[in-house]
Structure formats: structure tokens, C-alpha cells
Amino acid sequence: MEKKRINKDAKIVCNVEIRPGIFLMEVLAPEIAASSFPGQFCMIRAGSIQGFDPLLRRPLSVHQVNEKKGHVKFLYRVVGRGTKALAMQAQGELVEILGPLGRGFEVGKGEIPILVGGGLGVAPLLFLAGQLKGRRAVAIVGAVTKSQLLRLEPFRKTGIEILVSTEDGSFGNRGLVTEVLDRLLSRLDKEARNDVAVFSCGPYPMLRATHHLCQSRDIRCEVSMETAMACGSGLCLGCAVKAKDGGYLHVCREGPCFRAEKLSWE
Amino acid sequence: MTKGGKKEPDIRLRLGQLSLENPVLLASGTCGYGNELFDLVDLRNLGAIVVKGISVEPRTGNPPPRIHETPCGLLNAIGLENVGIERFKTERLPWLQRHKIKTIVNILGNSVSEYEKMAACLDGLEGVHALEVNISCPNVKEGGAAFGIDPKTAAEVTTAVKRACSLPVIVKLSPNVTDICEIATAVEGAGADAVSLINTLIGMAIDIRGRRPVLGNVFGGLSGPAIRPVAVRMVWQVARTVSIPVIGIGGISTYRDAVEFLMAGASAIQVGTATLVDPGAPEKILHGLIDFMVRNNYSSLDELIIRD
Numbered sequence: 001m002e003k004k005r006i007n008k009d010a011k012i013v014c015n016v017e018i019r020p021g022i023f024l025m026e027v028l029a030p031e032i033a034a035s036s037f038p039g040q041f042c043m044i045r046a047g048s049i050q051g052f053d054p055l056l057r058r059p060l061s062v063h064q065v066n067e068k069k070g071h072v073k074f075l076y077r078v079v080g081r082g083t084k085a086l087a088m089q090a091q092g093e094l095v096e097i098l099g100p101l102g103r104g105f106e107v108g109k110g111e112i113p114i115l116v117g118g119g120l121g122v123a124p125l126l127f128l129a130g131q132l133k134g135r136r137a138v139a140i141v142g143a144v145t146k147s148q149l150l151r152l153e154p155f156r157k158t159g160i161e162i163l164v165s166t167e168d169g170s171f172g173n174r175g176l177v178t179e180v181l182d183r184l185l186s187r188l189d190k191e192a193r194n195d196v197a198v199f200s201c202g203p204y205p206m207l208r209a210t211h212h213l214c215q216s217r218d219i220r221c222e223v224s225m226e227t228a229m230a231c232g233s234g235l236c237l238g239c240a241v242k243a244k245d246g247g248y249l250h251v252c253r254e255g256p257c258f259r260a261e262k263l264s265w266e
Numbered sequence: 267m268t269k270g271g272k273k274e275p276d277i278r279l280r281l282g283q284l285s286l287e288n289p290v291l292l293a294s295g296t297c298g299y300g301n302e303l304f305d306l307v308d309l310r311n312l313g314a315i316v317v318k319g320i321s322v323e324p325r326t327g328n329p330p331p332r333i334h335e336t337p338c339g340l341l342n343a344i345g346l347e348n349v350g351i352e353r354f355k356t357e358r359l360p361w362l363q364r365h366k367i368k369t370i371v372n373i374l375g376n377s378v379s380e381y382e383k384m385a386a387c388l389d390g391l392e393g394v395h396a397l398e399v400n401i402s403c404p405n406v407k408e409g410g411a412a413f414g415i416d417p418k419t420a421a422e423v424t425t426a427v428k429r430a431c432s433l434p435v436i437v438k439l440s441p442n443v444t445d446i447c448e449i450a451t452a453v454e455g456a457g458a459d460a461v462s463l464i465n466t467l468i469g470m471a472i473d474i475r476g477r478r479p480v481l482g483n484v485f486g487g488l489s490g491p492a493i494r495p496v497a498v499r500m501v502w503q504v505a506r507t508v509s510i511p512v513i514g515i516g517g518i519s520t521y522r523d524a525v526e527f528l529m530a531g532a533s534a535i536q537v538g539t540a541t542l543v544d545p546g547a548p549e550k551i552l553h554g555l556i557d558f559m560v561r562n563n564y565s566s567l568d569e570l571i572i573r574d
Contacts, residue, residue: 004305007546045543052338052491052519056543082335096544098306230333230340231542234302236295237318237347238333247326248347 005101005233006031009047009094013071015087019148021078022120023087024063025095030070032099036062038128039199039224039257042099043232044074046085054081057096059229061124061201061256064154075123075150101232105222105257107132111197114184115139115160116210118177121202122150124224124257128199129158138163138184142177146170177202178209185217193217199257200224211260221260227251242266275559276566279313279533281511282434282459284396286313286368286534289567290524290552293515293538294319294372294398294438295344299358300365306545312552313534314368317358319400321374322383324350329482334471339492339517340539341469343483346374351384355391363393370436374400375423378413382426389431397433399423399458402440402465414440414465417452424456436513439463439504441493446500447507454508462513462536463504464497490539491517498530505531505571519547521554528555528570 006029013026032042043057064073078087089095105128107113113132117125122141129139139158142165143149149171155162164172165180173180181198188196200210201224214221227239232252240248241255242264249255249262277288292309294316300309309315327347334341349357354371362369371394375381381399388394401414401423413419420437427435437453439446441464450461466487471480479485497516505512511534514527519540527535540547564570 007306007544054335055338055340055490055539056335098545228331228333228335230335230342230539231296231545233306233545235298235545236333236342236542237327237344238342240327240330240332240344240347242330248330 004035005099007098010097012089012091012093012095014091015089017087019150022075022150023078024073024075025086026071026073027095027097028070029072029097032097033065033067033070033072036065036072036100036127037104038062038131039104039124040100040102041232041256042072042074042097042101043229044086045082045096046089047094047096048089049085054085056082056230057098057232058082058086059232059252061224062100062127063123064127064130075120077120098232102252102256103254105199105224107199108197110195111220112195113137114181114196114198116177116181116198116200116202117141118202118206119143119148120150121200121206121224122155124201125199126151126154126158129155129160132160133158135160137161140165140177140180140184142166142172142180144168176206176209178206178213181210182213185213185219193219197221207260208265211263211265214260222257223260223263224257225251225255225263272560272563273565275556275564277556277559279511279567281396281436281513281533284434284459288313288552289528289534290548290555291316291370291513291534291536292541292548293536294400296538296541299354299362300367300369301358301361303545307549309367310365312548314370314395315362316370316372316398316536317362318348319346319372319374320348320351320354320384321346321376322351322380324348324353331480331482334480334486336469336471336488337492339488339490340542341471341481341486341488342466343481343486345483351387355387359391359393368395369393370396370398372398372400372438378422378426381423382430385427385430385433389433394433396436397427397431398436398438398462399427400438400465402438402442414449415443417448420449421452421456424453424458428457434459436460436462438465440465441496441500442468447503450504450508454510458510460511460513460533461504461508462515464493464500464516467493467496489517491519493517494523498526501527501532502530518551519543521551521558524551524555525558525570528567529572531571533567
């Protein structure tokens with residue numbers, strides 16, 4: 001049986017704009033902090049919303065947890081009315097929160113994880129990187145340009161190896177994160193390819209490229225998918241994505257982290 | 267029982283042969299098969315759960331995107347994705363039986379004989395307390411709504427289901443008709459024990475940057491607070507037309523909304539989209555309703571109804 005989910009109001013510890021339109025929010029939710037796994041998400045709605053507009057909670061990946069303080073962090077972009085309402089909330093105010101939800105990343109015991117995050121895709125990967133402390137692991141993080149790179153310092157603090165890329169070359173390697181991944185994977189011999197596994201989150205074309213890079217080399221790959229969601233808990237079946245073998249999978253239940261070969265990628 | 271010195275109201279009710287402890291039900295398609303909510307809601311506290319619509323064969327549903335938020339509402343075109351009746355019986359019903367949850371099974375067919383087959387198949391099963399006949403889903407091309415827009419076919423389905431089983435039969439009506447009372451009268455005449463209304467209103471949204479419909483299915487069903495006034499009006503009309511119980515559905519999100527439907531003439535209500543937003547909503551609505559009745563000295567649900 002899966003773990004108990006929590007559905008309650010949580011107090012905002014801080015909610016700051018760290019880049020134009022990108023917010024880092026920390027809330028006090030000890031049960032969620034204690035029971036979340038990297039790759040899982042919560043459904044969140046600003047407590048300040050009066051009435052029913054916007055109506056639905058929004059799915060946000062768990063970005064970091066502090067079990068001792070009972071804090072959970074979320075990294076989000078303001079894209080519509082729901083996230084805009086969240087961004088307007090101040091410290092001490094409440095958010096409605098349901099979580100933790102979904103299937104997180106599953107890192108095998110002997111595996112050497114390679115994390116690949118593009119843009120806001122770093123959100124669930126920092127939580128994962130933090131749990132890999134002391135292990136052999138690499139994180140490739142990238143953005144369009146230097147000023148859009150997110151959360152580099154916390155990634156460095158995890159102690160795992162960090163490779164940075166920007167599309168315009170203004171910081172780190174020039175090019176896409178998937179180009180860095182391609183070079184890294186090409187250097188591995190057959191034995192090493194058996195040991196590594198890739199964990200990826202970012203825009204759909206990036207995830208597809210990551211899947212193809214891994215598939216052609218027989219490397220295990222997991223991707224964190226994003227869709228519109230209403231309930232986040234398997235009730236509405238609204239978050240369907242096409243499965244490899246026909247039919248659909250649901251991002252909220254079978255995901256958001258999928259073994260890449262289970263999806264259709266057409 | 268007393269509450270704050272005042273007498274607790276009697277909120278039990280009957281829908282034909284079906285007796286319910288309270289009038290707050292979970293609407294089909296918004297509560298899965300119950301076990302999806304196992305850790306969030308004690309379903310035994312609610313009147314009943316109406317499970318996700320079941321068809322003879324499993325259905326994979328519509329291509330994404332399937333949902334889209336609109337002002338105070340939700341457009342969906344799930345396409346009745348479900349496990350099919352056999353897997354419902356073997357994989358889903360046992361959990362509901364084990365937890366003694368009052369269960370109403372929503373059924374959907376492509377033909378009168380499919381409805382009949384499902385009714386026969388569910389008849390007498392432990393844990394199945396009633397059927398809700400879906401003749402109103404707007405999101406599948408064949409069947410579903412096709413039966414619900416014509417009083418003759420609506421009556422045919424109802425007759426067939428009643429003949430095939432001894433369970434209480436609720437017929438779920440579509441608002442996408444010229445005269446909902448005509449359909450309600452037809453299914454009452456065919457032996458329905460109750461009617462539930464409204465299903466979603468057919469709607470559509472366009473992605474103006476992509477210059478294409480938002481939903482994979484083009485059209486979807488609109489639910490949520492946006493449709494509540496339409497639903498209240500239809501419940502008011504139908505309750506004044508038929509003498510079987512009416513179950514009110516449509517954007518109920520607070521106890522005040524529930525009271526509105528009960529005053530309009532509903533014997534019970536279903537909470538749908540509000541459960542998707544907050545799984546705790548149905549229980550809050552139930553408690554709010556009881557408190558409202560206590561505060562305003564209503565001793566039974568019947569007293570809430572506006573009689574004109």
C-alpha cells in the first residue's frame with residue numbers, strides 16, 4: 001500500500017522571486033517533508049484565492065526538503081493565473097497543499113546516476129541530487145543563457161559532480177544539456193554503460209532527445225513528465241500521456257517519473 | 267442526538283429501495299473506484315459513492331489534452347476511460363465490499379442490450395447498492411449521450427435496465443437537450459427509481475496561439491461552479507415535473523451550494539469537480555449542511571424544499 005498523503009493548509013515560510021518570473025517557495029509541512037521522495041509532486045493552490053477562480057490546484061515538483069525543520073521547497077514559474085496567485089502570497093500566509101503524490105525517480109542500488117535538467121527542469125533534480133551525497137553521480141544542468149541558470153549553488157553543495165551548459169555559451173559548456181550528455185555517454189565503455197542511469201526533467205523536446213541518446217546505447221532512462229492536471233490523485237484521469245504499447249498512462253499515478261521506454265515519444 | 271443544545275436533524279433519505287445515511291454523494295468520474303481516496307476520505311461517512319462509469323469492454327479514453335481550466339470551471343474530455351465490467355468486478359468491487367462503502371455503479375453502453383447486459387451482470391452482487399445509468403456523457407461519439415437526448419431511447423434504456431435487475435435504478439440526465447423535463451418524464455414512466463442531474467454541459471476552448479481546439483476531442487464537458495445556476499434551474503424544473511426523487515449535481519463546492527439544490531427540490535446531491543480540487547470537500551459540505559440545518563431549525567431534509 002502506498003504512503004498516506006496529506007491534504008491541508010500549510011504556512012508559507014518564504015516565497016521569493018529568484019529570477020524574473022521564477023519563484024522559490026518554502027512551506028511548513030512536516031509530514032510532507034518526512035514522506036516525500038525525489039520526483040514526487042504536490043498539488044498547491046494559493047490560500048488567498050477567494051471563491052473558485054482560478055479553480056484547480058497546480059502540480060509542483062518537490063524541489064528540496066528539510067526534514068528537521070519540516071520545510072518543503074518548490075521552484076515554479078509564473079505561467080498562468082494559478083501560479084500568479086501563488087507568487088503574490090507572502091510569508092505567513094497559507095497555501096492549500098496535497099501531497100506527496102505520484103511515482104518519483106527510482107535509483108538502483110549500484111547505479112551511477114546522471115541527472116539532466118533543462119531550465120526549470122532542475123526543480124525535482126535538486127532533491128534527487130541531495131540524496132546522492134557521497135555517491136558517484138553527475139548532474140548536467142543548463143539554460144538558454146547564464147542569467148537563466150537556476151540554483152547552481154545548491155547543486156554544488158550536494159557534492160556530486162556538476163556540469164553546466166548554456167545554449168549561448170555565456171557560462172559553462174556551449175550548447176544543449178543533451179549535447180553534454182551525448183559527449184559524456186560517448187566516452188563510456190560498454191561496462192560503464194551498464195552501470196549508469198539517466199534521470200531527466202525539462203522541456204518535452206529535451207526529454208525526447210535524452211530518451212533517444214539513452215535508448216541507442218541501451219542505458220536506463222527515467223523522465224519526469226508535465227501535463228495539465230485537475231486532481232493529481234488518479235480521480236479524473238485527465239493527465240493522460242500516450243504509452244509505448246498503445247493506450248495511455250497517467251502522469252499523476254504511473255508518473256510523473258516514467259521509465260522513458262514506457263512512453264510513445266511520437 | 268444534540269448539537270449545541272439543539273436537536274441534530276434527520277438527514278437520512280430513501281431513493282426507491284435504497285436508503286442512505288446522508289444526502290452527500292460522490293459524483294461519477296470524480297472519485298475513481300473509491301480506493302484512490304483511501305487515505306484522504308472516510309467514504310463510509312458519505313451517503314454513497316458513484317463509481318467511474320463502467321462499460322462492457324475496457325476503454326482507453328480520448329487522446330490528450332483531456333482537461334482545460336476555464337473561469338470557475340473545468341472542461342474535460344476523458345472519454346470514459348475505464349477498466350470494463352469484468353475487471354471492475356474482480357479488481358475494484360472487492361475493495362468497496364471489504365470497506366462496506368455504499369456503492370452506486372455508473373453504467374454506460376453502446377446499445378440497449380449492452381446496458382441490459384451490465385445491469386444483469388451487476389444484479390445481486392454484494393456491495394452493489396444501486397445503478398446510475400449514464401445516458402448523458404458528452405465525450406464519446408457512439409452511445410452515451412445519444413440515448414439521453416431522445417425521450418424514446420431514454421425510456422428504452424431505462425426499461426431494459428429495470429427488467430434486467432432488481433437494483434434501484436437512477437438515470438443520469440444530460441443538460442444538452444431542449445427540454446430536460448421531457449426526458450425525466452420518459453424515464454420515470456419507464457420505471458426509473460430516481461433521476462440525477464445534471465451531467466456536464468458541452469463546451470469548447472480554442473488555443474488562440476496554436477489556432478486549434480485545446481482538447482484532443484475538440485469538445486468537452488464543462489463542470490464546476492460555472493454551471494451551478496443552470497443545474498439549480500434544471501433541478502427546480504424536474505423536481506416539479508416528476509414524483510421520483512431528484513439528485514442534484516452541478517458545481518456544488520460548499521454547503522451553501524448543497525442547500526441551494528436541496529431547496530430547489532433535490533433529495534440528495536453529488537459532489538464532483540470540488541472533490542478533484544480538494545478531496546476533503548465532500549465531508550466539509552456534509553458537516554456544513556448539518557450545521558446549517560441546526561442553526562436554522564430544520565429537522566429534516568424535506569423541510570428544506572421550497573414548495574410553491
